[in-house]
Amino acid sequence: MVTKATSIDIAYKAGVSQSTVSRALRDSPLVNLETRQRIQAIAKELNYKVDKNASNLRMQNSQTLALLLCEDPTNDDSLINPFFLSMLGSITRASAQKGYDLLVSFQQLSSDWHADYEDSNKADGIILLGYGDFVDYERKLAKLLEQNTHFVIWGAEHNHKSVLTIGCDNHQGGVSATEHLLSKGHKNIAFIGDSSSHSPEFRDRYLGHLAALKKAGIKDNSAMQFAAISTETSGFDATNALLNSGESFDAIFAASDLIAIGAIRALNARGLKVPADVAVIGYDDIPVASFANPPLTTIKQNTKLAGEILVDSVLKLINGEQVSPQLIPTNVVIRQST
Amino acid sequence: MVTKATSIDIAYKAGVSQSTVSRALRDSPLVNLETRQRIQAIAKELNYKVDKNASNLRMQNSQTLALLLCEDPTNDDSLINPFFLSMLGSITRASAQKGYDLLVSFQQLSSDWHADYEDSNKADGIILLGYGDFVDYERKLAKLLEQNTHFVIWGAEHNHKSVLTIGCDNHQGGVSATEHLLSKGHKNIAFIGDSSSHSPEFRDRYLGHLAALKKAGIKDNSAMQFAAISTETSGFDATNALLNSGESFDAIFAASDLIAIGAIRALNARGLKVPADVAVIGYDDIPVASFANPPLTTIKQNTKLAGEILVDSVLKLINGEQVSPQLIPTNVVIRQST
DNA sequence: CTGAAAGCGCTTACAG
DNA sequence: CTGAAAGCGCTTACAG
Numbered sequence: 001m002v003t004k005a006t007s008i009d010i011a012y013k014a015g016v017s018q019s020t021v022s023r024a025l026r027d028s029p030l031v032n033l034e035t036r037q038r039i040q041a042i043a044k045e046l047n048y049k050v051d052k053n054a055s056n057l058r059m060q061n062s063q064t065l066a067l068l069l070c071e072d073p074t075n076d077d078s079l080i081n082p083f084f085l086s087m088l089g090s091i092t093r094a095s096a097q098k099g100y101d102l103l104v105s106f107q108q109l110s111s112d113w114h115a116d117y118e119d120s121n122k123a124d125g126i127i128l129l130g131y132g133d134f135v136d137y138e139r140k141l142a143k144l145l146e147q148n149t150h151f152v153i154w155g156a157e158h159n160h161k162s163v164l165t166i167g168c169d170n171h172q173g174g175v176s177a178t179e180h181l182l183s184k185g186h187k188n189i190a191f192i193g194d195s196s197s198h199s200p201e202f203r204d205r206y207l208g209h210l211a212a213l214k215k216a217g218i219k220d221n222s223a224m225q226f227a228a229i230s231t232e233t234s235g236f237d238a239t240n241a242l243l244n245s246g247e248s249f250d251a252i253f254a255a256s257d258l259i260a261i262g263a264i265r266a267l268n269a270r271g272l273k274v275p276a277d278v279a280v281i282g283y284d285d286i287p288v289a290s291f292a293n294p295p296l297t298t299i300k301q302n303t304k305l306a307g308e309i310l311v312d313s314v315l316k317l318i319n320g321e322q323v324s325p326q327l328i329p330t331n332v333v334i335r336q337s338t
Numbered sequence: 339m340v341t342k343a344t345s346i347d348i349a350y351k352a353g354v355s356q357s358t359v360s361r362a363l364r365d366s367p368l369v370n371l372e373t374r375q376r377i378q379a380i381a382k383e384l385n386y387k388v389d390k391n392a393s394n395l396r397m398q399n400s401q402t403l404a405l406l407l408c409e410d411p412t413n414d415d416s417l418i419n420p421f422f423l424s425m426l427g428s429i430t431r432a433s434a435q436k437g438y439d440l441l442v443s444f445q446q447l448s449s450d451w452h453a454d455y456e457d458s459n460k461a462d463g464i465i466l467l468g469y470g471d472f473v474d475y476e477r478k479l480a481k482l483l484e485q486n487t488h489f490v491i492w493g494a495e496h497n498h499k500s501v502l503t504i505g506c507d508n509h510q511g512g513v514s515a516t517e518h519l520l521s522k523g524h525k526n527i528a529f530i531g532d533s534s535s536h537s538p539e540f541r542d543r544y545l546g547h548l549a550a551l552k553k554a555g556i557k558d559n560s561a562m563q564f565a566a567i568s569t570e571t572s573g574f575d576a577t578n579a580l581l582n583s584g585e586s587f588d589a590i591f592a593a594s595d596l597i598a599i600g601a602i603r604a605l606n607a608r609g610l611k612v613p614a615d616v617a618v619i620g621y622d623d624i625p626v627a628s629f630a631n632p633p634l635t636t637i638k639q640n641t642k643l644a645g646e647i648l649v650d651s652v653l654k655l656i657n658g659e660q661v662s663p664q665l666i667p668t669n670v671v672i673r674q675s676t
Numbered sequence: 677c678t679g680a681a682a683g684c685g686c687t688t689a690c691a692g
Numbered sequence: 693c694t695g696a697a698a699g700c701g702c703t704t705a706c707a708g
Binding site for chain 2 (some may be wrong): 693694695696697699700701702
């Protein structure tokens with residue numbers, strides 16, 4: 001095994017001190033330009049790379065961010081929420097662009113949770129995606145706060161003022177979805193998705209839905225809301241419950257695309273056509289949405305922008321800059337399901 | 339800002355030396371049990387976490403793995419191959435299970451490529467997923483080899499003997515796909531996917547296809563193969579080319595699910611029904627596959643197992659153990675498109 | 677512009 | 693069983 005070159009090896013070869021090598025490699029103007037270039041050339045030749053452990057230890061920062069994905073406990077082992085996967089992609093890109101590495105971790109419910117990345121100096125800041133169980137989650141957030149960790153969470157506005165939340169405007173998204181259905185002439189709109197405080201994002205969407213109905217002068221009917229988590233199966237089940245309830249409806253607002261796909265399957269199973277008999281709108285615009293049958297009208301969350309803002313925000317937090325929560329606007333993507 | 343506790347703080351509080359603290363925290367039997375427990379209790383109380391930079395520097399390893407995703411250059415910016423995304427999930431899980439952290443990086447074509455993770459001591463080993471341009475890729479592999487990096491790649495068996503490849507048995511998968519179509523009575527089977535050396539995995543699938551035809555005594559017709567990369571659009575275009583070619587066919591073997599979905603769209607656009615007029619089989623079993631219309635029959639690659647084997651393999655490499663390339667078997671998932 | 681020196685926070689031989 | 697000391701490979705004040 002070829003042993004790795006160190007700054008001392010370079011110093012020896014260049015006939016200068018190790019400090020000078022270190023300065024030269026960081027391109028310090030303190031070092032004579034010529035010397036600097038000579039040293040850099042030797043470094044390249046020896047295939048030298050700064051030892052991050054040493055430099056991080058010395059500098060007391062790690063130039064890496066940690067991304068913690070907390071999955072819904074109900075999800076099956078192999079399936080990751082496709083929306084989070086998109087976020088993962090954009091966060092990876094955004095942090096690379098800022099010169100940060102990204103440590104990714106899927107939080108098992110049981111485990112030590114936030115894996116103490118920042119505590120162990122492996123990361124300078126943390127991005128949290130998804131809450132498993134929301135109550136558990138709250139406890140853990142409290143601990144992060146207490147330890148002065150730099151972190152930002154994705155999701156619905158948090159009532160604790162010192163938690164920095166970045167999220168899409170779920171309320172506005174809910175309004176848009178329902179207004180779109182109303183514009184298509186639907187009046188009896190069912191909502192499929194958990195609207196309790198366990199799913200703050202879904203709840204905001206539901207509240208937006210109600211607001212849009214109210215504005216249109218339509219009385220809402222709480223019997224038209226059926227709880228579901230964000231899986232196809234759960235959407236299927238909830239839609240069957242809706243069908244069995246005897247309520248009459250001509251449109252469904254599903255709190256997520258996965259739910260919408262389950263809903264369509266349930267409707268088809270009863271011989272109902274989408275959108276002819278029932279219009280269905282989803283939420284997220286996950287990749288599957290455009291391949292669904294029929295292609296799904298949905299509320300798009302701009303994951304690219306979201307990733308960038310998330311990364312920017314932690315970075316600001318790390319640098320002690322002022323940051324405030326941000327709501328990212330959503331937009332309706334009209335396809336064939338409505 | 340609360341400053342982080344160090345082992346010296348604990349030593350002070352416990353009235354022992356720092357070395358003893360270090361030993362106690364690593365649960366060394368050298369330290370008196372009672373002292374050990376006392377120290378551990380204090381550590382917990384102070385919310386102490388070992389500084390990874392310091393310990394990694396000292397131990398000369400990082401307990402982290404790097405995952406490098408090299409995307410097809412043709413992919414649009416926001417879209418990540420869903421198959422890789424599944425792999426990402428399973429690799430993350432597998433490495434967490436082994437006590438390793440995972441650094442994830444999407445390789446831009448332009449950039450410094452492998453980001454020199456191992457060189458800079460940020461990772462003990464590297465997992466490579468996907469080749470952008472295959473020729474470029476080869477050059478980079480050579481460099482990794484030369485630098486004695488511990489790495490393993492996902493894909494088709496590599497001709498360079500010292501490159502450790504883990505992959506699904508693409509040849510067998512190709513045989514299975516075609517045998518499935520044959521068993522349904524199809525005789526004129528088109529293959530959509532690049533079968534050149536630029537896409538070694540697709541080529542192996544194609545070779546399997548040919549082998550199955552031969553075994554069944556059917557002459558293959560090279561005019562029935564149309565190149566496509568793994569995107570829906572590319573599959574759509576290639577299928578149109580097939581349709582325009584005037585060749586008659588009753589089944590399509592698509593080299594990936596994304597291609598298959600594009601193929602179905604192209605067939606539908608010409609008024610052809612799947613599977614009534616043309617049967618279509620895909621490859622990968624990405625999440626979208628089961629939501630496609632009709633749900634896609636496909637060759638499933640076991641990503642969970644693949645992730646585990648990948649991680650196990652780099653780990654063995656790191657520990658200097660013997661490792662050999664592995665082919666993971668595939669299986670046919672029958673749905674409604676055939 | 678350059679070098680000698682301190683120190684980041686650990687782990688672990690060495691000595692007792 | 694415990695402590696004093698060296699050293700992992702850097703960065704950066706300090707002195708010249």
